[in-house]
Amino acid sequence: MPRKAFVADVAAAAESDIPGIVSISRGADDGDVNFDFVPNSGERIELALLATGKSIDLHLPNADLTSSANTSKNVTNILEKLASCTQGMNIPELITTISNKLCHAIAGGESQETIKSAEADEDLGNDDDSEDSLGDYESDDGFGPFGGLPTGNSRGPAYNPAAPTLSPQLALLLNTRIRKDLRDAKFANFKIGILSGMKAQTTLNILSMSVHASKLGLSEEAMQAWDIEPTQYIVLLVKYGAGYKTFESVISEPSKSLEICFRVGVCNRYKPSFDEAFAAFTEVNHNVDSTRTEIHDGNQQEIYDTEFKHLFISSSLNDLMNSQFISLVKIRNSYASIGWNGAKKFLDDNQSRVDEATAHIGESAYSIVDESPSTLPDMVTADHMFEAARDGLSVSFPLIAGQFALSHLVRCTEFCLVCHNKVDSELEALKPYVCDRPLCLYQYMSLGFGPSVEHEIMTQPYVVDLLVSFCYTSVKTQRMREYPNGMCLSVPHMQPSGATQQYYVNGAAQPIYDSPDALPIQIDVASGQVVFERASTVIPVRDGDWVVIVHPSLPPQHGRIVDCSRFPNVRFVSTDEAGSRAAYMIPGVNPTTPAITPPPPGFVQAKLIVYETNFDDLSKESKNEIISLLLDSLPPMRDMRAYLASQSRKSTPCLRNWKDRVSPAALGLLRWIIASNRSCIIQVDKCPGQDEDDIQRAKIRLDQKLTNVSSDWVQFRFAQGSPDKERRFLQALKAQQDILKQRYPTIFAFHGSPVGNWHSIIRHGLDFKETLHGRAYGHGVYHSQDQNVCLSYAHGFNISWPGSELKIQSAMSLNELVNCTSQFTSVNPYIVCQFVDWIQCRYLLVRTMSGPVVETGSPDSGTMTPAFTDKVEQDPEHLCKSTSREVIGVPASAVAISRKFRIDDAQDRTTKKSKPSSGSRSHGSIPVDWVLTDETDIDDIQILLSDCDLDHEADKGKEKETENVSTLINSTASSASMTDFVPGSLDQATLPMLKEPAYATRTATLSLNRELQKMLKIQKSIPTHELGWYINPDLMDNIYQWIVEMHSFDPELPLAKDMRTAGVTSIVFEIRFGKDYPHSPPFIRVIRPRFLPFMSGGGGHVTGGGAMCMELLTNTGWSAVNSLESVLLQVRLALMNLEPKPARLNCLGKKQARNDDYNTGEAIQAYLRACHAHGWEVPKDFRDFGSS
Structure with a gap:
């Protein structure tokens, strides 16, 4: 067993409150665990556990049990029986099971009970409940069989509430419900990761729910301000410490007894490792930390990919999720008309009465509309709890938690970081802060919700210097607002x-x-x-x-x-x-x-x-x-x-x-x-006294600095306003598109202000609430395209903080404005813009007293300031010039939004129809083709699959669950909706297919026959319009070559709409298996119809030649344990995925769609190109597909 997983498991067991178990500790040798069992009566029993298995899954080891010499014979018999059925258990679960068995044996004389194997009965700790019926667990609270699972007191002193005793029937239903809850979250665009348990019989369950940062609609500036990389995932970890809790259980049980905990952070992969997740829930755990340090040296890349990191707002979000979220859910469940804001208001007014049956709520007083900015993505504004109540559907508690956490993260600037109430202020900030209550500011500082001073000084010393200098000059000149x-x-x-x-x-x-x-x-x-x-x-x-x-x-x-x-x-x-x-x-x-x-x-x-x-x-x-x-x-x-x-x-x-x-x-x-700084300020220039090594360590992007600006001006990238201000700027461009200059939709201009004002500007934004210089040319924010003009307004009163290295003398910003000068208050001699949404800050320039910054290094040394090659072309009538009268050069990377607007505008300039696509992720977000490089682990797919492996339940006369994951892929459509797909209508003779294989191996043939029988069995038990895929057995001429049709997509998908327009009822796939299957992946390609290529705006992971572009279907991502049902699931999900672009058909004419097929040669070449582009390994037997 890997030492990292072993140490984490022992620490988890030691932290758990397991009845009868005391003194859990590691032994002298690796793999040894010592612990004592103390019964209600009798002597203490010393036990030892030896982990000897070598499991690929680090936190699910195989384990053998030994007991000390003074252990009784009866206890020894129980331990021997347990030792034969511990596979798949982690150490906390194993010790809990031992405790259950010993409690039952000692308290009730059950030492001779038969312990079933894990294969026959998943619930090792609940054999004595095998005769219970479902009716025994039904509650009277109206929440169904999972609303009233028995509490600890109902089973006497030997009952362990941390491991609820379930009959096989109830365990089957609970597992079905767990899958249903996870599917709901999956189809709401969350990526699901199982880190521990998530089964009916497991005590410790840890679930990971994640969303790729590129899907949040955040601007690049917001991501930089929040320290989020565009390639990362926002991760919500949910830990169930006393077994999985359904929504009904959450509602019916007191909040404090649920043992549900949450953590919010980021990860470079869609889920962190178990050790990282466990450490996130452990406040102090030196053993785990030290072990992780040792492991880091062994596999840096793996640790980097699965490391769980805190966000700047993690402490505040964790506090909200753990202290108030469940109470808010209970309130909303009581009154459907109340949203999250209304529930929060009620909670504040009735803080200690949420779990009381007598708590009275005046519904009308709390029916506050949860307003969300129209610029936010649907995923951020979705409300599963409201939709489920409206449609009479079951509620997925994980999905509610994921949506709530995601909404509060994206909209964090609207809420106080301490009391979590809406901030009643017109102030727009890029970073969240606290409300006006003095107590909130005190707690914000004392509880560590704010940024780390030490981290900021070490990573951005000159930005901190800038902030302190602004504050110092502000108080010296009596310009402080707060x-x-x-x-x-x-x-x-x-x-x-x-x-x-x-x-x-x-x-x-x-x-x-x-x-x-x-x-x-x-x-x-x-x-x-x-x-x-x-x-x-x-x-x-x-x-x-x-x-x-x-x-x-x-x-x-x-x-x-x-x-x-x-x-x-x-x-x-x-x-x-x-x-x-x-x-x-x-x-x-x-x-x-x-x-x-x-x-x-x-x-x-x-x-x-x-x-x-x-x-x-x-x-x-x-x-x-x-x-x-x-x-x-x-x-x-x-x-x-x-x-x-x-x-x-x-x-x-x-x-x-x-x-x-x-x-x-x-x-x-x-x-x-x-x-209190609510702007994003990033150094992109060399500062006085800064050496080249320091610049490289700080990863300063010198290629993002302006050109033709005097070197005594130090440059910073600068953004302010709410996280959606960039999207509002784009909307302003759209709204004025008819009168914009097509080639120059924006212009650049300087805004100068005394240094003493900048402390307030970076907190409150550019406004014109105060009149300082007369406003002779009207109300608005004053700009000039001549830096020398602004210089007279940007003086610093000859004051600077004594500890500063910058020694700021003057300060001004370079702003980007919508090029509708005819609508400005004034244009000459100054540009006066009265529309704040038409102004976007891009750079902050500060003039230092230390004189010009001297560039070090020779042109050949590689230390010179890198020059950018792509710059924004400025309007010849509105050129922005520096103090040297030269036109400044603005990097195109600094104005990504308007730059894309320009490109789209120029592409279709003559038709007057060029508008940025409403579905584009360029609206303040960063498009990343992330799905192609981060496939879902097979374990996280398997938990969503059907229950066909539970056939033994049907033999017992019990109703078998027939619902599978393919059914719920169409969960957004009505389950009663029919399909226009007609099974058996495909003419195979019209299909261009690969040559029939001339090979066959015993292993591959047996595996494929089993898979085919399983697939046909599923297909027979599920209605066609619900299943979503179809295999015609009459077309199965060769077991190595399958024809699969995918159909009945959500009618709201762009792909489904294109299929209706083209008269196409299914997507026809050819699946070809190699002689090394199941150890090599199948080759899956689309035969018809043709899809719009990715380079032309298409998606769905379909290459230009029709082959599927998925890591899963290469040696790099394939696993021999993958079932074909799970493979079809992932292919279907890929077709339905709207990110980064939705799948679209290339041909919309019915005749064209039916006759324009992909040929085999282009599919093979497209697959090879995709593998080479992503660095994926091509299967060794792939060459047989072209020669057979």
Whole structure:
């Protein structure tokens, strides 16, 4: 058994609450597990488990059982019987089963009971229930047989509620329901992954539900701001700790007893590994972590693909899902007219009464319409719970959870990250934040829902520098709109005294601070010794207190008290060991004083002010002063980054550990500055003092920077507004398409604003709520296409944060505007745009005081700034020029939306009909042909398949479940709908087919005969219009060559509509098997009709020659355990998949569709091209198809 899986299983068992089991631990050797069983009466029994099997499935090992010498004979007999039927169990399930059996044996004398094998009875722990009937489990609550499974008290002390006892009949029905619930989620476009259990008899069940990021309709800027790669999957993990719970069980049982947990994150594959999922549900597990580290070195690619990573919003979403989601489901189930918003309002009003039968709800008061932006994809706005109630269908709890989590993720900016209520604000933000309640801000910071300061400093130091600099200048110029109220920051109460300025920094006189709470002291600055002048019995400070010391000839000295044991003499450690770093100013007329006044020698008179005033209690003016003083006390950005880098070598880096350098108040303020930024800012330029190695480590995209811009302007990619603002910008382009210039739908212009305004701009967006410069040319956002004009409005008041490396002097943005200048408020001399949705920020430019950035490296060294080859062509009448009067070059990659609009417009310019396709994923999203490179594991397909392997139940006279997954593929259509497909109407003589095979092998022939009989049996038991595929046995001339027709697609699919137009009732496939089957995959190709090629806008995974382009059908993705039913399922799903493009027919004329078939040669060549393009291995027996 792999050590990684073994350690994870032992940890899972140790975390589980298994009745009678104590002290679960690993033994001295790998594979050993020691645990004790303590019965209700009698002595403790020591047990040991030895995992010896080598299983491909890492978390389902084979195991042998041994017991210690003092174990009784009866117990030993039970263990011996169990040892023969443990295959397929993981360690937590096995220990739970052992506990059940021993409890029954000791409590009820059942030591001689017969233990059936796993093959005959899946429920190893429930043999004594074999005589129970379905009626025994029916509840009176109206929810059916799964609404009232017996609780622990109904079975006495020996009953284990974590492993519900089910009869075989009830287990069969529950397994059917599990499959039905998962199918509903599958056909709602979620990818399903089974990580553990998901069967009626398993205790621990972990389900993965995922959606590819490209399907969420998010802009590239939103993905960058949220740290989501376009190739990743958004994953919801659901853990059932006490067996699977149906929707009815969730509704009928108290929320706290369900043991259902959720985790939201991202993964590079559609599901993480079991170890990653288990670790996500384990708060502290050092053993698992260390083991994973060891394994990482062995298989980096596998770990990378299956690693489960947290999103920036994971903590908030996990809190919502685990603390409120189930309660919201219960509320909505009670009153169908209430949506999620109404249920949330009711929950807030009746927090502790959701599970009470007497809870009263005024339905009309909470019938709040769940409004969703029209720009969101249908998958994000779907509401399975409402649709199921409306149509009278069963409800899939996993699907409800997946839709709820997905909706809140995509719309996260609309909700508070702490209380999860809708944010009542017109503010549009690219990043989510909290509402106006001070308590929410406090919890947001204290509970760690915000971004990691340390991570941001280490990965984007110059962006953090930019944010702090903007805040510093904003408070210095009295331009702050909002403050960090509600964080309970303890700060010193101090303000300028108004006295004559007596010290200078860089030639500028500084104010003297005072406070009514100041304590008179004497201080020796060199040694840090402080003496209180008026000693009292009450010591005014304690060890660890942060204080600030003010002196007429010195800047404020921030520091920490480290020793009060010799009061009134205390020791003080200053953050500024070599003198103050007060506000950096551009030198003016230098006086005769030195740049920084040195401290006086020996003890001097001063005042000490303790950090003990609540920031919220200060006036606006005092808040501005305190913020500037706290930022003054912060170490330089370079020092903070170096400190974190040194810490990361031995532990998790944390600025809180820098106790003598960073005060809690300053750190809290820094966190607020970073967390409250609601724009996406990404460095794409070299900054002053940055070397080439740093640029490469930070993966800075220098190819995305503007050209012809002076090097003293540092460039950042810049986006703001709500996540759907990019889509609204595109809609504005569409709406004005008739009057747009076809070749130049957008123009570029600069917007300049004083540096002190940018702290608010990056949080609230560009608006024209305040008038600063007269607005002589009307209301709107002012722009200029001459950077020199904007420069006069972008001054920085000669102020910059002293710890900054950028030393920002000016700031402006480069914006993209809809080119409808005739509708602007003004065009000359300034562009004044009054429509905010017509403006999209693209770049943020900051001018530094450090002078031009010098490019290092020679042209041959490879370190020069890479130049982009594709740039946007600008409107000759509206050229945007830099300070050097040159036309700036804008990379096409920076304006993907309008760029695609331009391309579509130019392709059909003469017809005036060029409109971006409504089904295109270019509307703010990133099209990725992801399905072709990420096939679903066969285990995750098998769980959706039919129950034909349960024929023994029919022999017992019980009704066999006949529904299979092929039926539910058409779940979106009415089950009563008929089909225009006529079985047996296909004329084989008209089909161009591969030559009949001249080979045959015993293994392949036997396997194919079994598969054919199984398929025909399924086909006979399911109505044709529900099944969706048809095999005519009369056309089966050779077992190695099958003809399969797929039909009865959802009538709303584009493919189904094309088939009706073309008069086609089925898609005809040829399936050819090689001599190595089942160890090699079949070759599957479309014969007729022809599909629209992928390069022409088609989809469905059909190549230009008709062969199916699926990794499953190559040696790379094939498994010998694949059933042909599962293969047909995946082929059908591929045809129905709307992403990245839906399958369409290439010919719409009836005569053309019936006569334009794919020939065999082009299919073979297309298959080979697809394999080479994706790096898939071609089956060795594939060459036989062309020669036979």
